[in-house]
Amino acid sequence: MEYSVEIQDVxxxxxxxxxxxxxxxxxxLTFCSRKPEELQALKGVNISxxxxxxxxxxxxxxxxxxxxxxxxxxxxxxxxxxxxxRGRVSALLELGAGFHPExxxxxxxxxxxxxxxxxxxxxxxxxxxxxQFAELEKFIDAPIKTYSKGMVMRLGFSVAVQVDPxxxxxxxxxxxxxxxxxxxxxxxxxxxxKLGKTIxxxxxxxxAVRRVASRTIWxxxxxxxxxxxxxxxxxxxxxDAVPGKEDKDAxxxx
Amino acid sequence: MLKELSELYKYRDLLxxxxxxxxxxxxxxxxxxxxxxxxxxxxxxxxxxxVVKYIMRVEIPNYSAYLLVAYxxxxxxxxxxxxxxQAVLKHHDMLKKVYxxxxxxxxxxxxxxxxxxLLAVAVFxxxxxxxxxxxxxxxxxxxVLILIEFLLITGLAFFISCLNxxxxxxxxxxxxxxxxxxxxxxxxxLSEMIYTKLPAATRNIFFSLYQxxxxxxxxxxFRKLLLPPYSVPxxxxxxxxxxxxxxxxxxxxxxxxxxxxxxxxxxxxxxxxKWSFAEQI
Numbered sequence: 001m002e003y004s005v006e007i008q009d010v011x012x013x014x015x016x017x018x019x020x021x022x023x024x025x026x027x028x029l030t031f032c033s034r035k036p037e038e039l040q041a042l043k044g045v046n047i048s049x050x051x052x053x054x055x056x057x058x059x060x061x062x063x064x065x066x067x068x069x070x071x072x073x074x075x076x077x078x079x080x081x082x083x084x085x086r087g088r089v090s091a092l093l094e095l096g097a098g099f100h101p102e103x104x105x106x107x108x109x110x111x112x113x114x115x116x117x118x119x120x121x122x123x124x125x126x127x128x129x130x131x132q133f134a135e136l137e138k139f140i141d142a143p144i145k146t147y148s149k150g151m152v153m154r155l156g157f158s159v160a161v162q163v164d165p166x167x168x169x170x171x172x173x174x175x176x177x178x179x180x181x182x183x184x185x186x187x188x189x190x191x192x193x194k195l196g197k198t199i200x201x202x203x204x205x206x207x208a209v210r211r212v213a214s215r216t217i218w219x220x221x222x223x224x225x226x227x228x229x230x231x232x233x234x235x236x237x238x239x240d241a242v243p244g245k246e247d248k249d250a251x252x253x254x
Numbered sequence: 255m256l257k258e259l260s261e262l263y264k265y266r267d268l269l270x271x272x273x274x275x276x277x278x279x280x281x282x283x284x285x286x287x288x289x290x291x292x293x294x295x296x297x298x299x300x301x302x303x304x305v306v307k308y309i310m311r312v313e314i315p316n317y318s319a320y321l322l323v324a325y326x327x328x329x330x331x332x333x334x335x336x337x338x339x340q341a342v343l344k345h346h347d348m349l350k351k352v353y354x355x356x357x358x359x360x361x362x363x364x365x366x367x368x369x370x371x372l373l374a375v376a377v378f379x380x381x382x383x384x385x386x387x388x389x390x391x392x393x394x395x396x397x398v399l400i401l402i403e404f405l406l407i408t409g410l411a412f413f414i415s416c417l418n419x420x421x422x423x424x425x426x427x428x429x430x431x432x433x434x435x436x437x438x439x440x441x442x443x444l445s446e447m448i449y450t451k452l453p454a455a456t457r458n459i460f461f462s463l464y465q466x467x468x469x470x471x472x473x474x475x476f477r478k479l480l481l482p483p484y485s486v487p488x489x490x491x492x493x494x495x496x497x498x499x500x501x502x503x504x505x506x507x508x509x510x511x512x513x514x515x516x517x518x519x520x521x522x523x524x525x526x527x528k529w530s531f532a533e534q535i
Contacts, residue, residue: 014533070532074353077529089353097352098345100275102282111275114268115352 003086004167004198005049005072010081012042012067012222041067043222044081049167051086054189054199056213056230058206058237064222065202069169072200087166087198090116095156101145105136105155108144112159126162133184134158154181161188168192170201186212206234255518258525262355272362277369291370292377295322295329302442314444314484319385323480324441324473326378327403330371331469332432337363338411339418339425342531349532356528357521360415364408372400382480392479399475402506406468406513412520419531435469444484445474446496465502468516471509475501 016037041064049055057065070076071083073091098115099108109130113123131140134154136147144152170189189212192199203209209216209230216233218226226233262269281287302325303318314320341360342349349356375396383389418424440448445464452460465471478501485498 075350075532091352097348100279102279103275107275107278111271114265114271115348115354117265117268117354120267120270 002051003048003084004051004053005047005086005200006082006084007045007047007068007072008082008084010042010045010068010071010078010083011040012064012071012076013079014039014041040222042071042078045219045222045224047217047224049198049200051166051198052193052196054193054201054212054214056209056216057200057202057219058204058209058216058234059219059225060241062221063219065219066171068219069171069200069202072167073169085167088117088163089167089169090160090163090165091169092157092160092171095153095160097156099144099152099156102143104143105131105140105147108155109159112156113162116160116163118163123162130155130158130162133161150178150181157181157185161192165197167198167200170199170203172202172204206238210234255522255525258355258357258521262357262361265355265358268354269358269362269365272358273365273369276362276366280366288370288373292374295325295374298329299325306442319382319387319481320444320477320484321442322378322381323477324439326371326374327399327473327476328436328439328441329374330367330403331407332436333370334364334367334407334411335414335428335432337367338414339428341411341415342419343415343422356531357412357524360411360524361408363415364404364411367407368400368404375400388482390479390482395475395479398506398510399472399479402468402510402513403472405510405517406472409513409516409518409520412517412524416524416527416531419534420527439469439473440477441473444477444496445470446484446499449499450496462505465505466508466512468509468512471505475506475509 016039045064045068047055047068057068059065067076069091071078072085073089075091096108096112098111100111103111106127109127110120110123113126114120131137134151134157136151136155139147139151144155147155168189186208189199189201193212199212201212213230216228216230217224218233218237226236281290284290286293299318299322302321306312306321307314307317338360341363342356345359348354414424414428436442448464449457449461465474483498484496
């Protein structure tokens with residue numbers, strides 16, 4: 001069986017500089033006295049994702065979910081360990097990256113598309129489809145500063161799904177938008193599943209995890225806490241999350 | 255570095271789009287739009303000419319042309335390095351969310367400034383033809399000059415844009431240094447004035463060192479290769495003797511090499527640190 005994504009003993013440590021981060025003064029001070037506080041976001045994670053699989057990652061805030069997606073999406077380099085990704089990765093980590101408020105919808109489609117790695121000439125043929133999917137036919141020549149938040153998001157999503165990735169990373173984006181748009185997003189994800197794409201998504205939306213994911217991983221404090229079918233992991237996670245059990249993690253949250 | 259360059263080549267459309275965005279956005283809400291990039295140097299040059307010629311009474315025939323030919327490359331240098339400090343930082347939303355070769359950010363900014371510079375140079379040539387400056391063969395070297403300056407600026411922009419992510423003092427340091435550099439570079443005066451001020455015994459050594467500073471030679475080259483040699487007609491009385499020195503092509507070649515080295519070092523430094531930007535911001 002071919003693996004799309006293999007994560008081998010990946011650790012990621014962020015350096016936190018307290019006080020005046022990013023100035024020469026603080027650099028001099030810390031050089032003489034303090035060391036930055038180190039935050040271990042991932043403490044040795046092993047995950048293998050088969051081709052065509054839809055993997056959900058759940059866990060509390062600060063458990064390392066987003067860091068893991070960031071590492072697969074090549075936004076962060078791991079501190080140690082190996083990440084092997086076969087095929088083209090596209091990340092729906094934030095919709096509309098690089099959108100500029102002064103530019104029109106069309107201009108932003110080109111800009112956003114090239115940020116995601118699509119060639120301009122490939123974008124040309126897709127413009128109509130993108131505009132239609134975003135339901136923005138009437139507004140597409142207006143600067144997007146005149147758009148509502150929902151419109152900007154729809155536009156961002158419509159461009160992002162054009163990338164035609166082998167591996168799609170989704171981070172929480174489906175939690176926003178009205179219901180009709182959300183259902184549109186889910187049907188797009190199902191379309192990707194049918195096409196045999198690998199999908200890794202991070203979500204707090206547990207019913208969605210049960211519905212979409214073929215396998216689920218529960219991350220806790222930078223480690224894989226549990227791995228298995230969506231139902232079994234979500235069940236265990238729900239029981240764990242009842243009030244009262246949170247106390248032991250209260251200090252870790254900040 | 256070759257691997258980085260081939261990845262950058264794959265993202266060349268992004269570079270184009272970012273340049274287009276920069277150019278479109280800069281003057282989007284102003285009535286005069288692009289004209290501002292011409293008005294700005296012209297007003298500067300008019301003001302300096304006024305001060306030097308009529309208040310300080312330094313008699314240099316055709317001073318405003320000599321000033322403008324040096325001021326345009328200076329402005330390209332200054333504007334780019336000022337923009338460089340924010341080139342990466344202001345795109346923090348993109349850096350945290352999307353993979354792309356990070357170097358497109360400073361590069362697109364320098365290219366956008368280059369385009370403004372080229373348009374200003376085009377207008378400058380129209381002006382030269384209108385005032386009847388003789389057309390000379392050395393005008394053909396203009397693309398070489400521009401390339402050398404582009405390499406120098408790109409290399410420095412890589413250093414500045416990268417360092418400013420980690421230490422935001424950099425942008426203040428850059429702006430102070432640019433203020434000083436404006437007076438150290440032969441923009442408002444001729445390089446010959448420096449030459450005559452140097453003690454005769456060590457004149458040649460110091461003037462050689464002076465020309466090893468890339469920006470000095472670039473500005474000198476713009477002046478000497480585009481405009482006729484500076485000369486004072488016999489009937490005009492000037493406060494001091496000034497002989498036009500011939501242009502030294504060796505220093506242009508050396509400057510080209512230095513600029514290329516700065517560009518490569520800047521790119522290497524940027525590459526070494528570019529994947530920690532997302533963690534820092």
